[in-house]
Amino acid sequence: MPHAAAAVINHDSVVATHGETDRTFRxxxxxxxxxxxTCLIAVEEGSVSLDDAVGPPGSTLRHCLAHASGYGFDTATPIMGVGKRRIYSNTGIEIAAKHVAERTGLMFADYMNEAIFEPLGMSDTSLKASPAYAIFSTVHDMTLFMKELMNPTLISHATAQDAVAVQYPELGGVIPGLGSYKPNPWGLGIEIRDHKQPHWTGSMNSPQTFGHFGGSGTMMWIDPTINTGLIALTDRNFDEWSAEALVAWPSLSDAVIHSLSNHA
Incomplete structure (x- = not known):
């Protein structure tokens, strides 16, 4: 592994770190x-609504954030009807961000900086290209964002709960690099573990665990039932070590939870 860094948060405190927590990773x-x-902040400000028409006919901002708009992974046109299947889509996320930019009159990167990075003190984090996959950050900065996910200050508790609630719960679909699930629970830009097997989180993670992993060899989860979060960033592409990652990440997750439970 060229470079790797990680941190564990428990009850709003960073309780363990590994590696260079100030190194920048994609x-x-x-x-x-x-x-x-960021989109939810725009919702609360009144710039947009989750019910706004965004994407193909019949699709809304909510559909786009929940991978239910019908867009393919990277397709400019839909490949399926709205709300028919959980199709993991960079396009849907990009269209959602474009809608916010149009309604706020700001470049999305600028809006994100003003809405999230500045108030949270994430001084080493920036959006450099696609909002679906091109934010660069450090483990240190991401612990600040994880604290926001655990105890929201930028949006209301009700909106935060909506973000991590399953949207269109009947939908099945594929998580790239992992497998097909029926159903495939997802929130608003956030994957929800539920009862998926196999999974990149640990066997000790609760069904309420939410988070994401990334193609650059990154992963982050929050388990609200134990007020714990884990972030691990690397610069080795997931495709180069996917088999190892899908053993290492669950093992690390279980080790973290086991260690914290022993010290509770």
């Missing part, structure tokens, strides 16, 4: 969680 698809949170 978050890859963990970016989608930050993008979703």
């Amino acid at each position: 978050l890859a698809s963990i970016s989608k969680i930050i993008t979703g949170w």
